[in-house]
Amino acid sequence: MTKQYFKIAGGYVYDPVNGLDGQVQDLWILDGKMVEAPAADVKPARTLSASGYVIMPGGVDMHCHIAGPKVNMARKMRPEDKRRDEVVKRTARTHSGTMGSVPSTFATGYKYIGLGYTTAFDAAVPPLSARHAHEEFEDTPCIDKGFYVLMGNNHYIMNCIAENEQARLKSFIGWLLGAAKGFAPKLVNPGGVEVWKHHQGGDVDGIDDPVDHYNVTPRQIVTNITRAANEINLPHPVHIHCNNLGMPGNWTTTQNTMNALEGHTGHITHIQFHSYGGGDADEDTFHSKVEPLAQYVNENPNVTVDVGQVMFGETTSMTGDGPLGYYLQNVYGTKWFSADTELESGCGIAPIKYRNKSLVHALQWAIGLEWYLMVEDPWRVVMSTDHPNGGSFMAYPQIIRLLMDSTFRRDVLNTVHPEVVNRCQLADLDREYSLGEIAIITRAGPAKLLGLKNKGHLGPGADADITIYLPHENKQTMFEMPRYVIKDGEILVEDGEIRKETFGRTLYVDPGYDPDTEAHIAEWFEQYYSIRFRNYPVGDNYLHNAEQIPT
Amino acid sequence: MTLTLEFTGNATVPVEVEGITPDAIKSFAIAEIEQLEVFHGNEQAHLADFFKVSGDAASEKMVWTGDLTGVHWIGAKMDGGEIRIDGDAGRHIGSEMKAGTITVNGNVGGWLGSEMKGGLIHVHGDAGHLVGAAYRGSERGMNRGTILVDGNAGNEIGHTMRRGLIAIGGNTGDLIGFNMLAGTIVIMGEPGIRHGAGMRRGTIAFLGENHPELLPSFKFACQYRPEFMPVLTRHLASLDFDISSLSGDESYNLHHGDFLDGGRGEIITKA
Numbered sequence: 001m002t003k004q005y006f007k008i009a010g011g012y013v014y015d016p017v018n019g020l021d022g023q024v025q026d027l028w029i030l031d032g033k034m035v036e037a038p039a040a041d042v043k044p045a046r047t048l049s050a051s052g053y054v055i056m057p058g059g060v061d062m063h064c065h066i067a068g069p070k071v072n073m074a075r076k077m078r079p080e081d082k083r084r085d086e087v088v089k090r091t092a093r094t095h096s097g098t099m100g101s102v103p104s105t106f107a108t109g110y111k112y113i114g115l116g117y118t119t120a121f122d123a124a125v126p127p128l129s130a131r132h133a134h135e136e137f138e139d140t141p142c143i144d145k146g147f148y149v150l151m152g153n154n155h156y157i158m159n160c161i162a163e164n165e166q167a168r169l170k171s172f173i174g175w176l177l178g179a180a181k182g183f184a185p186k187l188v189n190p191g192g193v194e195v196w197k198h199h200q201g202g203d204v205d206g207i208d209d210p211v212d213h214y215n216v217t218p219r220q221i222v223t224n225i226t227r228a229a230n231e232i233n234l235p236h237p238v239h240i241h242c243n244n245l246g247m248p249g250n251w252t253t254t255q256n257t258m259n260a261l262e263g264h265t266g267h268i269t270h271i272q273f274h275s276y277g278g279g280d281a282d283e284d285t286f287h288s289k290v291e292p293l294a295q296y297v298n299e300n301p302n303v304t305v306d307v308g309q310v311m312f313g314e315t316t317s318m319t320g321d322g323p324l325g326y327y328l329q330n331v332y333g334t335k336w337f338s339a340d341t342e343l344e345s346g347c348g349i350a351p352i353k354y355r356n357k358s359l360v361h362a363l364q365w366a367i368g369l370e371w372y373l374m375v376e377d378p379w380r381v382v383m384s385t386d387h388p389n390g391g392s393f394m395a396y397p398q399i400i401r402l403l404m405d406s407t408f409r410r411d412v413l414n415t416v417h418p419e420v421v422n423r424c425q426l427a428d429l430d431r432e433y434s435l436g437e438i439a440i441i442t443r444a445g446p447a448k449l450l451g452l453k454n455k456g457h458l459g460p461g462a463d464a465d466i467t468i469y470l471p472h473e474n475k476q477t478m479f480e481m482p483r484y485v486i487k488d489g490e491i492l493v494e495d496g497e498i499r500k501e502t503f504g505r506t507l508y509v510d511p512g513y514d515p516d517t518e519a520h521i522a523e524w525f526e527q528y529y530s531i532r533f534r535n536y537p538v539g540d541n542y543l544h545n546a547e548q549i550p551t
Numbered sequence: 552m553t554l555t556l557e558f559t560g561n562a563t564v565p566v567e568v569e570g571i572t573p574d575a576i577k578s579f580a581i582a583e584i585e586q587l588e589v590f591h592g593n594e595q596a597h598l599a600d601f602f603k604v605s606g607d608a609a610s611e612k613m614v615w616t617g618d619l620t621g622v623h624w625i626g627a628k629m630d631g632g633e634i635r636i637d638g639d640a641g642r643h644i645g646s647e648m649k650a651g652t653i654t655v656n657g658n659v660g661g662w663l664g665s666e667m668k669g670g671l672i673h674v675h676g677d678a679g680h681l682v683g684a685a686y687r688g689s690e691r692g693m694n695r696g697t698i699l700v701d702g703n704a705g706n707e708i709g710h711t712m713r714r715g716l717i718a719i720g721g722n723t724g725d726l727i728g729f730n731m732l733a734g735t736i737v738i739m740g741e742p743g744i745r746h747g748a749g750m751r752r753g754t755i756a757f758l759g760e761n762h763p764e765l766l767p768s769f770k771f772a773c774q775y776r777p778e779f780m781p782v783l784t785r786h787l788a789s790l791d792f793d794i795s796s797l798s799g800d801e802s803y804n805l806h807h808g809d810f811l812d813g814g815r816g817e818i819i820t821k822a
Contacts, residue, residue, distance in 0.1 A: 078688060079686070079687055079688035080689040080690065081688075083688075334690075
C-alpha cells in the first residue's frame with residue numbers, strides 16, 4: 001500500500017524552531033506527523049494549497065483553567081454569566097455547550113481549536129481531584145491537554161522539607177505526579193494557603209514568613225521542590241504562582257522567589273499579577289515594577305514567565321490561592337467560593353469585572369503588556385491571560401494586535417484611566433512584535449518550556465498540529481479566525497466551522513519513584529486522608545487516549 | 552386594531568413564547584407571525600401550532616387569550632407597546648421587559664417581571680413566587696419599572712431588587728425583599744416571615760393590619776408619619792391600585808436593617 005501523504009503547499013511558514021520566518025515551503029504529513037519531503041516522484045494523496053497563507057504550528061496554551069473541580073464550581077456559580085452569552089448550538093458534528101467566562105467542556109475544546117490552539121494545560125488541579133480533571137478532559141474535544149498538580153501546600157512535602165528529607169521529597173513528587181497522571185508540579189502561594197487554613201484571614205506576608213506547625217518558609221518550599229523537580233528531569237520542572245498575588249509592593253516577593261530557584265529552571269506564572277510596586281495596600285502608591293523584574297529575567301536564563309494579561313470586561317477569578325479569593329471578595333463584595341482540599345491545597349473563586357476606567361485594573365492591563373515588551377528574548381515570555389482570571393483565551397487575538405501594532409496600543413492606552421501613563425512605562429515602549437515572534441510566544445516558546453518535543457514546531461517527527469491564517473492588516477482579525485486548523489494531520493476547522501470532532505490526547509508524566517518510600521507515604525496517607533491509599537492513584541485504564549511524556 | 556393570539560393547544564407541555572412582543576413584531580403580517588418560532592418543551596415549533604392569530608400587529612397592542620397557564624415568557628424583553636392577557640398565564644411574564652405595559656386579567660406563575668428594566672405590569676389576580684426577582688446567580692433583580700399585583704403573591708418578592716416599585720394588594724409568602732439592594736415594596740395584606748433578610752438599602756412597607764415579627768437584625772427606630780407616604784399612595788391610586796384600606800391618617804413604625812449588611816434598609820409597618 002502506498003503511503004497516504006498530505007501535502008500543504010506553498011504557504012509562508014513561521015516555524016521558529018526550524019529557522020523558518022515566513023519562507024515559502026511545502027509541508028508533508030504522514031499518519032498525523034510531520035515528515036521530510038519524500039522523493040520528488042511521490043504524489044501526495046491530498047494537497048492543500050496554502051499559497052498566500054501564513055502557516056504556524058498549532059498554538060500551545062501553557063496556563064489556563066479549563067478542567068477540574070474549581071472550574072466546574074465556577075461554571076455552577078455563574079449562571080448569570082452563561083445566560084448573557086450565546087449558547088454553542090449542537091450541530092451534526094459537534095455537541096452543544098455554553099460560554100460565559102468559564103465555557104463548558106465541549107465549548108472550551110471547540111473555541112480553542114477555532115482559534116488555532118491545539119494544546120492547553122490546566123494550571124491547578126489538586127491531586128485528590130485528578131479524576132475529575134481527567135473526566136472533563138475526556139469531554140474536551142479537539143485539543144491535547146494536561147494539568148499541573150498542586151504541591152506548594154502539600155503536608156507531606158512540607159514535612160519532607162522540615163525534616164530535610166531530600167530523597168523522600170523527590171520520590172514523593174515522582175509518585176504524586178504519576179498517581180494523578182499530571183504533567184508538572186505547581187506551586188500556588190506556597191505555604192500561604194496553609195496559613196490561610198489555620199488563621200482567620202491568614203496568609204504569608206513574604207517569602208520568609210514561617211508556615212506555622214510545619215516550620216518551613218515559602219522560600220524553602222520553592223527551593224526544595226524546584227531542586228527536586230529538576231533532579232528528576234521533569235519536562236516542565238516547576239510552575240510557580242508566587243506569594244502575595246495582586247498586592248501592592250509584591251514585586252520584591254516575586255524577585256525573592258526567582259532568587260529562591262537558586263539557578264535551577266523554574267517558570268513564574270501570570271507574572272503580571274506579581275509585578276506591583278507600592279505598599280501597605282495603599283492604592284495611591286500602586287505602580288509598575290516590571291522593569292527591575294524583566295531585567296532580572298533578561299539576565300537569568302533559568303527563569304521563564306507567562307504574562308497573565310488582564311483584559312477589560314467581566315470574568316471569573318479562580319485559583320488554588322484560598323486567601324486571594326477571600327481578598328477579592330472583600331474588595332468587590334461579590335459572591336465567593338472557598339474550598340479546603342484536605343492535605344493538599346485550597347481554592348478561591350469570585351467574579352471580577354476589569355474596568356478600563358479603574359486605575360488599578362488599567363494599570364494591570366498595562367503591566368501585562370509591559371512584560372511582553374520588556375523581556376528581550378521572546379522564548380522566555382509566554383502569552384497567557386491565565387484564562388479566565390485575567391480574561392478569556394478568546395482575547396488572544398486582541399493581545400496579538402496590541403503587541404504587533406503600537407498605534408493601536410497607544411489608542412487603547414488613551415482610553416484607559418489617565419493616571420496609568422504616570423505609573424508605568426508602557427507609553428514609552430515602541431517595540432512591535434513580528435509574526436515570527438508571535439509564533440514564538442504562542443506556540444514554539446511554550447512547547448519548549450513544557451519540554452514537548454513534538455509540539456510547537458513543524459520539523460520531521462512533530463505532531464501535525466498546524467494553523468493556517470489568511471494574512472490581514474488587522475492582526476486581531478487575522479488570528480481570530482484561522483482559515484484551517486489541522487490537528488494530528490486532520491483538518492478540524494475550516495473558516496471557523498468545526499469540520500470534525502476528535503478528542504485529542506491527555507499528556508502526562510510518570511517519572512517513577514523509589515519504591516522503598518511508598519510504605520512511608522502509605523502510612524502517612526492512611527492516617528490523615530479521607531480515602532484509602534490504594535484508591536488514590538489514577539490508573540492507566542482511566543485515561544482513554546493518553547500520551548506519556550518521557551522524563 | 553389589536554393583535555389577538557388565542558391559545559388552542561393544551562397546557563401539559565410548556566410553550567415558551569419569548570421574544571414575541573408588540574414592539575418586535577409590529578411590522579409583521581399575520582402569516583409571518585404564525586411562523587414565529589416558539590418552544591414546545593424541548594422542541595421547536597411555530598406559533599400557529601398553538602395559537603389562532605388574528606387582527607393586526609401595527610398598533611403594538613396584543614391580546615393573549617385562552618388557558619395560558621402553560622404558556623411562559625409572555626412579554627419577556629418587550630420594549631414598548633401593550634399586552635393584555637385575558638385568563639391565567641404561566642411563568643416569567645414580562646421578564647426583563649424594558650418598556651410598555653402588561654395587564655393580566657387573571658393569575659400568573661412565578662418570576663413575574665424578573666429583572667425588569669422599565670414599564671408597568673398590573674396583575675389583577677394572584678402572582679407566584681419571586682416577583683421582580685433576580686434570576687439565580689444574577690447580581691441584581693428588577694432595576695426599574697412598576698409591578699402591581701391586586702391579589703396574593705408567593706415567596707421572595709423583590710429578591711435582590713435594585714430599583715423600582717412592587718405593590719402587592721393581598722397576602723404574601725416569606726422572605727420579601729431578600730437581599731434587596733434598593734427600591735420599594737408595598738404589601739397591603741398579611742405577609743409571611745423573615746422579610747428583608749440581607750437587605751442593604753430600600754424600603755419594605757407593610758400597610759396592612761397584621762404585620763410580621765421582624766428578624767432580630769432589624770431595630771426599631773421611631774413611630775412617625777413619613778412625608779413620602781401620601782405621595783406613594785397617590786401614585787398607587789393613580790395606577791388603579793386599591794388603597795382604600797388606608798385613611799391617610801396612619802402612623803407608622805420605622806425599623807432599620809438588615810444590620811448584618813450595613814443596616815441602611817428600612818421596614819415600615821402600620822402602627
